[in-house]
Amino acid sequence: MRLPYPRSFSSLLLAGFALVTLPLLTGMGYTAYVQERLATQTRQAISLTLQVTRTTRQLAEDISSLQRSAGQFYVLRDPQLRNGMRDAHEAIGRALRTLHALPYGPSNTERLRQLALREGVLYAQLSDPANVGLRRFDSFTEDFTRLSRLADQLTVAGNAMVDDQVASLTRRAQTLRTVLLLQAAAAVLLSVLIAGLFSWLLNRPVRQIDQAIRRLGAGDLQPQPPVRGPIDLVFLGQQLDWLRQRLRELDEQKLRFLRHVSHELKTPLASLREGVELLADGVGGRLSGQQREIAQIMRGNARDLQQRIENLINYSRAQRQLDPLVSSGVDLPDLLDALVRRNELALRAKRLRVERSGQTPLLKADAGKLDTLFENLLINAMRFSPEGGVIRLDLRAGPDAVDVTVCDQGPGVAEHDRAHLFKPFFQGSRQPPSAAPGNGLGLAIAQEYAQLHGGGVRLCDTPGQAGACFCVHLPFDISLQPGSTTASTSMTHQPSVQDDDPGWQQTQPCQHP
Structure with a gap:
């Protein structure tokens, strides 16, 4: 089932932008949430640390206060000093209740119970009137020492609990950092994938339109x-x-x-x-x-x-391309000689001489189209050649192609005309004064027929020589166009010379054998 497109290009673009930003916004929201949780846990840990530190310190001070008040009472025997003992006892009780509410663990809870029990027994003994006159205060020193030792153990346990809280926060922060990095990478990857998908969805119809325009421009x-x-x-x-x-x-x-x-x-x-x-x-x-x-x-x-x-x-x-190529064995030297004989009267009229050099093997090509191709080049050379001039036809056979050069001794091609030379109906600026104006189709037809054979025609430079040289490149194994026929065996399609060499149309030096 194919998903429907949005109704317009702009709505598709907006939908793509919204979906691309959605993973990033989700990631930002999740990041804010986990950071808030970490901040809350940090505040709780700080509050617990302050409470443990303050309460354990206060507990130690309250035990010292109880010992000091009891010593003063036993020495001075002043009833008012009992109030100080009572206040210290109540403060110790409050501190123990506060510590009991904290997550101290089972072992420390037992210490709290023992401290509360021992402190209660000691306070009862200190408050007993019978002990005031019979016992000396020095006899309670061991009891106060045990209480102080238990308080110190609770302080150490509180510090250990604070350290555990700090370590737990550190681990959570590291885990959160790893999770956020993975989440950011996943969000970016997902955004890139969504962007790639929508880029394909946006470019697909544009590419189809571009291809349609290019085909129209190419005449398809x-x-x-x-x-x-x-x-x-x-x-x-x-x-x-x-x-x-x-x-x-x-x-x-x-x-x-x-x-x-x-x-x-x-x-x-x-x-x-x-x-x-x-x-x-x-x-x-x-x-x-x-x-x-x-x-x-x-x-x-x-x-x-x-x-x-x-x-x-x-x-x-x-x-x-209404006329398919009909491939047969073509002898280029014989074809050119026949072409020269057919135009002998026109050559005599201008006292032109044609010199042909080189030999080539049989070429699989359409003889009729090659005849038209070279006749247009020969007529172009005749048109621009001065009276009594020489037209050179040079053939060279390479490993996989034949190159034919048609040179005249005319005025040559102007520099600003070279880019438009093979365009239909184009007339160069250096026209012979005595010749009738042409229609500008000879070179265009030659180029079309050469390209049908998988080759091409280019203007070659002739350093130190007057006139213009046109080089024709024809592969031995031509690339037949769709609908083409062959007189012998069918041949597979191969790319043309223009496809293999983008610079084929550019002007290149011409060498004569």
Whole structure:
């Protein structure tokens, strides 16, 4: 059975704060209670100590007073002196009654009884008129000595009882200190556990919302698990789901629009290109040099327009991962050579030369997407290369990956453009003056397709050299995206290069073989 959340985030926070402070408040209350008990016991012990000390001292003084009064009476035989004997006798009785009420123990209680009995017999003898004239006072010395000895024993017993009280209070204080330390540790531990529990309860819906926002930001428009938590956060999660549905509808509308535009543009463009090709081939008649030059310009512009349309469609499909990877053995040198031959006319138009170096083994990859990837890089190099320049294609095979470098001799990339280089529709500040403006999707598409293969594209530094170099990293064993297929055997998912190396996108030196 799942416990219900409070109705709001603030009420959950207040409940967590109250439960966290509850063990601490309980501990403080218990501490105050036991300290009050210890203080009461201390006051009782102090009162008992004072009573025992005062009474035993008074008892010794009363016995001395009885002995002194009796001696004076027996010497002077003054009847008034009997009052002093009587007062001392009564004071001894009061002291004995007070001591008898104290927790002296059985042995000391017997001493009190004997002292009371002996003192009563001695007082009776001292008060007997027959003894006044017949006995000398010296004959009672032994009796007074016994009384004094019993009083001293009671004083020693009282001191021992006081010592026991002090030792008992010390033990109780030590026990209380240990209990309070354990209680404080338990209260802190319990508070930390409750705080951890409520922190998890508070962070759980926040993490769910954060993950939903991150997925939306990454373009993942699939349904997300519902947010569980306080009602206000649940409502916020529902609003995010509404936003996801709205974004999905807009994305579908965008795809429909792109499909519609591509269909509406590619059909007349195909007819236009066919007409231009027929015109350039002289089907309609022999062309003059100026007419042939115009036909070549029209042919190039038509091809460029088709490339832009295809880039728009390819980038949208790559972002949505609508085309799964079809893995097969790809010979990168052959693919690059075929790519150069396909763009031979454009290369001749700018008198560009392509130099390829290096060999690589067969690569498990999607040949069509790699062709698009390197064609975009080659077209970018052609666009920025000066007339009569050289484009270098360098291949290097590592233990677990292939690195391909595409370098041109153009103006290079400005420092402030490097952070935005692979963003869609971004146009750098160093545009060639003679070239038609591009759509800023070539490098973005190349990056998307490289990441689909578990690799990436980065801008490499070229110390001492003009132009820009783009390094493509492709692992031999690609990480297929969900829904991908393979022409041979299926491969398990592995993390991409960007996951393993956070600095892959950063600019790094480029080395040429």
